[in-house]
Amino acid sequence: xxxxxxxxxxxxxxxxxxxxxxxxxLPACLLIFSxxxxxxxxxxxxxxxxxxxxxxxxxxxxxxxxxxxxxVTTPDVDALRKPLHIGEQPQGAxxxxxxxxxxxxxxxxxxxxPELLLQWALxxxxxxxxxxxxxxxxxxxxxxxxxxxxxxxxxxxxxTGVEDFKPQVINPGPAIGHALAIVTxxxxxxxxxxxxxQVKDHAAVLLWxxxxxxxxxxxxxxxxxxxxxxxxxxxxxxxxGRADPGLLQVARNGQRGFQARAVxxxxxxxFVPERTDYSANQDYTVYRFxxxxxxxxxxxxxxxxxxxxxxxxxxxxxxxxRQFVPDNWPEFLQDEIFAAPELPxxxxxxxxxxxxxxxxxxxxxxxxxxxxKFRLTGLTRTQETITEEITN
Numbered sequence: 500x501x502x503x504x505x506x507x508x509x510x511x512x513x514x515x516x517x518x519x520x521x522x523x524x525l526p527a528c529l530l531i532f533s534x535x536x537x538x539x540x541x542x543x544x545x546x547x548x549x550x551x552x553x554x555x556x557x558x559x560x561x562x563x564x565x566x567x568x569x570x571v572t573t574p575d576v577d578a579l580r581k582p583l584h585i586g587e588q589p590q591g592a593x594x595x596x597x598x599x600x601x602x603x604x605x606x607x608x609x610x611x612x613p614e615l616l617l618q619w620a621l622x623x624x625x626x627x628x629x630x631x632x633x634x635x636x637x638x639x640x641x642x643x644x645x646x647x648x649x650x651x652x653x654x655x656x657x658x659t660g661v662e663d664f665k666p667q668v669i670n671p672g673p674a675i676g677h678a679l680a681i682v683t684x685x686x687x688x689x690x691x692x693x694x695x696x697q698v699k700d701h702a703a704v705l706l707w708x709x710x711x712x713x714x715x716x717x718x719x720x721x722x723x724x725x726x727x728x729x730x731x732x733x734x735x736x737x738x739x740g741r742a743d744p745g746l747l748q749v750a751r752n753g754q755r756g757f758q759a760r761a762v763x764x765x766x767x768x769x770f771v772p773e774r775t776d777y778s779a780n781q782d783y784t785v786y787r788f789x790x791x792x793x794x795x796x797x798x799x800x801x802x803x804x805x806x807x808x809x810x811x812x813x814x815x816x817x818x819x820x821r822q823f824v825p826d827n828w829p830e831f832l833q834d835e836i837f838a839a840p841e842l843p844x845x846x847x848x849x850x851x852x853x854x855x856x857x858x859x860x861x862x863x864x865x866x867x868x869x870x871x872k873f874r875l876t877g878l879t880r881t882q883e884t885i886t887e888e889i890t891n
Contacts, residue, residue: 646701755839757783
């Protein structure tokens with residue numbers, strides 16, 4: 500797969516039954532320009548997403564866990580299984596409730612005894628009589644760290660209300676030593692959010708949370724997170740998935756859009772973005788074209804077209820393109836949100852995109868080169884009726 504490396508720095512298709520987009524939950528943000536590697540044009544990056552920290556709530560389970568393990572005075576993990584109901588149904592739990600799980604995660608504090616990750620099954624919230632349970636829902640877990648102090652086990656909270664997650668031990672640097680990374684996967688689109696914990700005084704301490712207000716983390720749709728430790732250099736975090744570009748909205752569980760690969764480096768206190776690479780495809784060209792024109796950067800937009808074919812003239816120039824755009828697509832120069840709908844497999848004009856207004860619906864039909872660069876050779880606009888709605 501080809502990636503563009505960025506430093507942070509009409510109308511046979513008119514007969515199609517098109518899809519009317521609804522806004523994604525994440526807001527459209529202002530676009531940012533980044534400089535591509537030497538010799539390439541400037542192109543805008545997908546806008547950052549503002550994340551919200553998970554609210555701090557009282558943990559009613561932690562005292563219960565602490566009470567259950569207070570009589571265990573041996574580092575033998577097997578001694579913890581019975582009081583913590585590991586692998587068995589806790590008393591009073593529903594028959595379908597999952598058993599608690601205890602997993603060694605490595606010696607995080609260097610005392611020779613591995614720390615343990617405790618998954619405590621949270622009780623189901625009772626729904627009203629008119630609310631049917633979701634058959635596809637997963638159990639929620641409370642995640643806790645158990646650490647041996649030398650005389651007893653000490654429990655501390657990691658995360659609560661986690662549906663799906665992946666733990667990994669990382670080594671951010673000498674000042675921290677080993678740390679525990681927990682990547683939670685939220686929703687059907689499996690958007691990953693990592694959190695990093697250090698062990699101090701045999702208790703888990705949060706170092707960095709991707710969902711904190713000051714985080715510079717940008718989640719990706721259908722994404723994954725992995726970590727790479729390097730000798731002599733800070734730990735890298737690699738995030739891959741589909742970009743959510745904001746001004747070109749895509750369905751969360753769909754196939755439209757373009758792939759992104761972001762590298763974050765540990766700064767000593769947080770993972771900060773170092774670079775983001777985007778895969779080249781038709782939707783990426785459309786996104787870059789619209790966003791460049793949104794910023795009135797005609798030169799960058801012009802670099803994404805085959806001038807003669809696109810302008811339908813023998814002697815195209817940037818100045819002629821600069822006049823051509825407002826005469827034909829003034830909406831690209833304004834604050835508009837477009838959508839890339841999901842069409843049935845095999846549909847013609849599969850890369851069309853839509854602008855929905857209260858009194859009219861514009862459908863755009865782009866044509867691209869087949870040389871792997873996906874430059875625009877044509878773009879027509881029709882006004883059509885939207886007969887279906889998209890589901891995100």
